[in-house]
Amino acid sequence: MNKVRTQLMLCGGTGCHANYSLKFKETLQAELQAKGLAEEIKIIETGCNGFCAVGPVMLVQPEGIFYQKLTPEIVPHLVEEHFLKGRPVKKLFYTEPASKETIPRMDQIPFFANQVFWVMRNKGVIDPEVIDEYIARDGYFGAAKALKEMTPEQIVEEVKISGLRGRGGAGFPTGLKWEFARKSPGDVKYVLCNADEGDPGAFMDRSVLEADPHAVLEGMIIAARAINAHQGYIYARTEYPLAIRRLGIAIRQAREYGLLGKDIFGTGFDFDIEIYQGAGAFVCGEETALMRSIEGKRGMPRPRPPFPAIKGLWEKPTILNNVETLASIAQIITNGGKWYASVGTEGSKGTKVFALSGDVNNIGLVEVPMGTTLRKLIFDIGGGIPNKKKFKAVQLGGPSGGCVPEQYLDTPVDYEEIAKVGAIMGSGGAIVMDHETCMVDMARFFMDFVQDESCGKCTPCREGTRRLLHILEKICEGRGEPGDIELLEELSGIIKEASLCGLGQTGPNPVLSTLRYFRDEYEAHIQEKRCPAKRCVALLKFEIDPDICTKCGACFRACPAEAIAWKKKEIARIDKAKCVKCMTCFDKCKFDAIS
Amino acid sequence: MGTDFHPNHPDITADMWERIDAVVTANQGVPGSVIGVLRECQEIVGYLPVELIDYISIGLNLSRSEVFGVASFYALFSLYPKGRNLVKVCMGTACYVKGIKEVISRIENHFQVKQGDTTSDRRFSLEPVRCLGACGLAPVMVVNSDTYGDVKSDKVVHILNKYE
Numbered sequence: 001m002n003k004v005r006t007q008l009m010l011c012g013g014t015g016c017h018a019n020y021s022l023k024f025k026e027t028l029q030a031e032l033q034a035k036g037l038a039e040e041i042k043i044i045e046t047g048c049n050g051f052c053a054v055g056p057v058m059l060v061q062p063e064g065i066f067y068q069k070l071t072p073e074i075v076p077h078l079v080e081e082h083f084l085k086g087r088p089v090k091k092l093f094y095t096e097p098a099s100k101e102t103i104p105r106m107d108q109i110p111f112f113a114n115q116v117f118w119v120m121r122n123k124g125v126i127d128p129e130v131i132d133e134y135i136a137r138d139g140y141f142g143a144a145k146a147l148k149e150m151t152p153e154q155i156v157e158e159v160k161i162s163g164l165r166g167r168g169g170a171g172f173p174t175g176l177k178w179e180f181a182r183k184s185p186g187d188v189k190y191v192l193c194n195a196d197e198g199d200p201g202a203f204m205d206r207s208v209l210e211a212d213p214h215a216v217l218e219g220m221i222i223a224a225r226a227i228n229a230h231q232g233y234i235y236a237r238t239e240y241p242l243a244i245r246r247l248g249i250a251i252r253q254a255r256e257y258g259l260l261g262k263d264i265f266g267t268g269f270d271f272d273i274e275i276y277q278g279a280g281a282f283v284c285g286e287e288t289a290l291m292r293s294i295e296g297k298r299g300m301p302r303p304r305p306p307f308p309a310i311k312g313l314w315e316k317p318t319i320l321n322n323v324e325t326l327a328s329i330a331q332i333i334t335n336g337g338k339w340y341a342s343v344g345t346e347g348s349k350g351t352k353v354f355a356l357s358g359d360v361n362n363i364g365l366v367e368v369p370m371g372t373t374l375r376k377l378i379f380d381i382g383g384g385i386p387n388k389k390k391f392k393a394v395q396l397g398g399p400s401g402g403c404v405p406e407q408y409l410d411t412p413v414d415y416e417e418i419a420k421v422g423a424i425m426g427s428g429g430a431i432v433m434d435h436e437t438c439m440v441d442m443a444r445f446f447m448d449f450v451q452d453e454s455c456g457k458c459t460p461c462r463e464g465t466r467r468l469l470h471i472l473e474k475i476c477e478g479r480g481e482p483g484d485i486e487l488l489e490e491l492s493g494i495i496k497e498a499s500l501c502g503l504g505q506t507g508p509n510p511v512l513s514t515l516r517y518f519r520d521e522y523e524a525h526i527q528e529k530r531c532p533a534k535r536c537v538a539l540l541k542f543e544i545d546p547d548i549c550t551k552c553g554a555c556f557r558a559c560p561a562e563a564i565a566w567k568k569k570e571i572a573r574i575d576k577a578k579c580v581k582c583m584t585c586f587d588k589c590k591f592d593a594i595s
Numbered sequence: 596m597g598t599d600f601h602p603n604h605p606d607i608t609a610d611m612w613e614r615i616d617a618v619v620t621a622n623q624g625v626p627g628s629v630i631g632v633l634r635e636c637q638e639i640v641g642y643l644p645v646e647l648i649d650y651i652s653i654g655l656n657l658s659r660s661e662v663f664g665v666a667s668f669y670a671l672f673s674l675y676p677k678g679r680n681l682v683k684v685c686m687g688t689a690c691y692v693k694g695i696k697e698v699i700s701r702i703e704n705h706f707q708v709k710q711g712d713t714t715s716d717r718r719f720s721l722e723p724v725r726c727l728g729a730c731g732l733a734p735v736m737v738v739n740s741d742t743y744g745d746v747k748s749d750k751v752v753h754i755l756n757k758y759e
Contacts, residue, residue, distance in 0.1 A: 015731040018742035052731025200687035203728035238634075238671055239727055279630050280670030282725065296627035297661075298668040314626075357689035357730035364731055395688060431688045431730075445691050449725075455668075558749055560701070580704050583697045584748050 006041045006083065009059040009124055013048025013210055014203075014242055020072070021056035027072040031079045041083055047211020047246070049124040050365035051111055054094065059106055059124055066106035067092040097361050097383055111362045114381045116343070118351045119204075119327045120367050123211040128246050131253040134214040140259055142330030146222045147267045150333075155226040156182055159329065161337030163349030168194055168285070168322030169400065169426045170502070171348075171415040174329075177319055180309035181227040184317035189229040191220050191271075192313065192320040194290060195236040195243070198282040199398030200449065202429035204353040205323035207365050209236070209243035212327065213250035217273060219326030221264065222333055224271040227319060232273040235290050238280060247275055282399075282453035286501050287312075287320045289455065300455045301501035322427070324353055344370035348414040348425075356382050358431040359389065368413060375409040378432055389434040393517070397426025399446045399453075400506030402513025403439065422513040424506070438535035439518040440525050444472040446510035454503065461504030464495040468511060477538040480526035489515065534595065537581050541595055546571045548593035555585035555594065602646040606676065614639050615647070619654035629655060629665055633672055642673045670725070678713040678720035680758040685735040687726030695734040697748040699723070705752050719755065 010016075010025055025043060032038045049057050054068035065088050067078075074092065081087045093102040094109050103109050117123070126133035134140070146155050160175030181189060193216060197205040209216065220232045236244050251273055254260040262270050276294050283289045284299040291313045293299035312318025328350060332340045341349045348370040354377060357363050361383030368377060378384070378394060385391050393403040402423035404411065411417050415425050433442070451465035468491055471484055492508030499505045515522060524530045531539040544555070549571045556566035563578035564585065574585070574594075586594050601612045618635045622628035632651055637643050643666055652662040666672045684690075684699055699710065702721055706714055713720040729735050732744025736751065743754055 014727075014729050014742075015744075018729060018732055018735075018744050052729070055731065197728065198725065200691075200726035201689045201730055202726070203730055206728040239725070277631070277634070278669075279634065279672065280725070281668065293630070294627055296629040296665070298664050355730060357733060358692045363689075363733075398688065429688065431692060433692055437692055442692075445688070449686075560705075560749065560752070580700075582701055582704065582748055583694075584701075587694070587697070587747075 004040055004042050006063075007061040008041065008043045009046045009061060010043055011047075011049040011055060011057045011124060012045035012242075013052070013055075013207060014240075015048065015052035016055035016057065017242070019055045021070070023072050024056055024070050024075070027075045028079070031075045032083070035079055035084065037079070037083055044127045045129075046124045046126065047122075047128045048207035048365065049211075050120065050207065051362065052365075053361070053363035060088075063088075064105045064107060066094060066104070066109060068094050097386075111364070111366075111381055111383065114376065115367050116351050116369050117367055118331060119208060119215075119324055119353055120211070120365065121331075122215065123207065123365075126212070128211055128213055129249050131214060131250070131257060134212070138334065139214055139330075140218055142333035143218045143221045143259065144265055146225050146333050147265050147269055152182055152226045152228060155222060155333065158337040159226070159332060162332045162340035163337075163344070164325065164328055164332060164340065165348065165415065166322055167324035167328075167352070167427065169199075169397065169424065171425060174321065174325055177309060177321075178223065178226050180307070181317050181319045184227075184310050186317050188231075188314075188316045189227050190313045190316060190318040191224045191227065191229045191232040192290070192294075192318060193220055193232065193234040193326055194285065194287070194320050194322050195234050195240075196278050196285045196290060197237055197240075197323070197427065198285045198453075199400075199427045199429045201355060201357055201395070201398060201431045202427045203355045204365055204428055206237075206240050206243050208323050208327050208353075209240070210246055213243075213247045214254065215327040215330060216247075216323055217250055217254055217260070219321070219329035220273060221259070221271055222329050223319060223321065223326065225269060227317070229319075230270050230272070232271065233276045233294055233313075234273060235276050235278055235284070235294060238277045244275060244277065251275070281455070282449075283455045283501070283503050286503060289501070290320065291318065298455070300457045301503075303500060324428075345412060345414045345417075347416050352413055352425070352428055354413075354428045354430045356430050356432070358395075359385055359434040359437070360432040361386050370414055371412045373410050373412050374404060377413070377430065378409070382432065385432065385434050389436065392433045392435045392437055393439070395423075395431040395433065395442070395510075396429070397424035397509075398429050399449050400424060400502065400509055401426045401429075402509050403433075403442070403517060405517045422509075422516055424509070436533055436535070438476075438531055438533035439514040439521050440472065440531075441476055441533075441535050443511045443514045444469065444476055447472055447507075450503065450507040454507075458498075458500040458504065460495045460498035461500070461507060464491055464499075465504070465507050467491055468495070468508065472511070475522065475525045476531075476536045478525070478529045478536075480522075480529075482526065484526060485515065485519070485522055534586060537583065540581075542574050542576060542579050542581065543595060544572050544574060545593045545595060548591050550591055550593075552590075554588045554590070558584045558588040560584060602650060604644055604646050606642075606644060607640055607647065611639050615650070616654075619651060623655060629657060629662060630669070633662070633666055637672060642676050645674070676713070676717070678717045680718060680739055680755075681720050681722060682755065683722050683724045683727075683737040685725075685727045685729070685733070685737075686723045687728075687730060687733070687735075689726075689730035690734040693733040694748070695746075698734055698736065698746055698751050701748040701751050702755065706755070718759070
């Protein structure tokens with residue numbers, strides 16, 4: 001075996017791929033070859049590291065040096081300095097935005113230092129396409145224990161003790177779900193993994209699948225043993241090609257090692273997994289709709305009961321768990337339910353992964369213990385709001401969730417506590433918004449999503465969400481009338497009560513939660529025909545305030561329609577006949593002079 | 596096969612029919628296979644003309660309405676031909692907050708194409724898509740298989756001009 005002195009853990013997640021990490025990898029490989037270092041320094045492409053904001057990123061092991069924003073051009077310098085002369089390259093270090101200090105080691109960067117890695121314990125540490133690396137990190141140890149030493153009852157009991165709740169959004173206790181399915185009579189049962197991550201702004205499932213696919217497979221094997229199922233399906237989003245490819249590799253390797261297929265661990269237990277690709281329908285995240293889709297039908301939900309634990313896929317008892325839930329299972333079995341339950345709050349145990357994005361400095365994946373406050377999440381780990389702008393709200397739970405404004409930022413991450421302030425934990429999407437975001441427009445955005453994704457089966461959801469959207473569009477276009485707010489509230493109530501599935505029952509939440517905290521913005525749109533955040537095009541005048549204009553000409557240079565007249569030392573003016581209302585000048589004006 | 600002749604269609608060549616037949620034959624009698632078959636056939640032809648949907652339904656021994664129902668339900672399937680370059684603009688929340696709306700209106704104005712439509716010269720199809728899960732790069736645009744992050748309205752035309 002060659003002696004490898006240094007391992008370069010290069011992030012191979014979707015975000016870094018899009019920032020040309022593959023080009024960087026090729027260049028680096030060639031350079032290492034040219035300098036005769038290829039034998040002692042190995043590049044390993046890992047799954048998503050989570051710190052997408054500064055990608056492409058690379059961790060140099062064993063030193064723990066963290067490099068960010070890598071480009072092919074920097075390669076010769078990097079190899080020469082660090083790998084030949086042993087001097088880490090300072091200009092590629094992470095810089096703390098507030099203090100402008102550079103931080104060389106990954107574990108010292110606040111973004112990582114404040115996190116607890118359980119679900120994401122292998123991200124950026126192993127090569128997701130090599131099963132041995134997963135096994136070296138105690139992988140498949142939990143499955144071995146579950147199959148060889150535990151009865152199905154004991155497995156279910158351990159998961160119940162852990163207090164683990166479904167991470168897909170609703171937070172149903174996982175152990176209970178398994179118990180129902182275990183007790184349900186029948187020889188044929190199914191274990192399904194919901195990897196149809198559809199909430200806009202949530203990408204933790206994609207990252208877990210890309211970085212640690214075996215953890216999900218192991219969770220499914222344990223689940224199968226607990227309910228005595230012999231076939232599993234992973235319902236994966238077709239928009240995630242890299243995750244699907246890595247899952248495919250993982251399944252193939254697990255079969256080769258006898259961890260899937262016949263007679264697993266010599267216990268006589270058979271279980272195999274197939275990947276099923278979705279075809280782009282948000283409602284298929286709903287469990288009954290997902291099962292219909294695997295059956296090759298239109299993905300429409302059906303009334304429950306009977307619950308899937310009694311009658312699910314192909315009318316057989318079925319459990320459906322989310323990716324993050326399944327990725328927690330192996331560690332619960334290995335370390336015990338009590339270990340898992342030792343972290344968290346009264347009703348919410350363990351850790352939760354959030355996808356932090358929007359107007360926040362450190363965009364990426366963040367795993368925190370339950371009970372962490374939203375303030376810590378956004379300001380300590382997320383690094384606060386960029387460009388010295390002001391925090392306005394954080395949207396949690398996607399189209400089924402709501403906005404949490406500043407006064408509730410000390411709310412802990414806990415299923416019940418978050419519900420109290422009008423949002424939901426959901427799958428963990430956390431989109432931070434600064435004061436330039438219009439909350440009426442946000443509600444309109446989510447309603448556009450919900451009405452488009454409504455499957456059309458039940459009337460309250462199909463028609464109701466469309467009406468909500470029309471009213472919101474009307475308000476954003478400056479045609480709002482008195483009484484519209486009350487109508488929104490009344491309609492929302494009816495849709496929530498009368499809809500068939502979770503999509504409709506939670507669909508009006510973004511409207512209700514913005515009304516709860518930002519009613520004044522709705523009123524400004526309706527009564528004064530004014531958009532306080534300056535986002536609703538129809539309510540803008542496209543005029544430059546001569547008192548604020550600094551005559552800098554930034555708007556003039558940016559305007560694509562040549563609609564702005566400006567000369568040096570003169571106030572700019574917008575020609576409304578030529579203006580295409582593209583908003584470019586609004587973004588370029590640093591002085592907020594355009595309204 | 597349920598039928599041994601191929602319907603005439605200008606967009607489907609003999610070679611394509613051969614590949615379509617292989618897909619359909621491999622999935623005959625497999626329960627729940629229709630979504631996979633439609634996916635593979637769309638990859639071969641580029642979209643799903645009605646004649647092809649009918650052909651698949653006969654091949655899989657399903658009713659035409661059932662196959663059409665599935666094809667029209669899922670966002671992945673298109674019943675109309677696409678442009679030479681597929682421009683996907685991410686409509687996820689993060690991209691929305693970061694200004695994808697302005698990017699879209701810029702594309703619409705400059706290339707004279709509406710969301711979900713194709714330019715008259717079939718150069719571009721502009722498709723708003725659901726969250727691509729690359730929120731770290733928001734706003735995100737994907738042209739064919741190239742992903743562009745941090746796309747701003749003043750840069751987008753320049754990027755698209757590279758595609759003919």
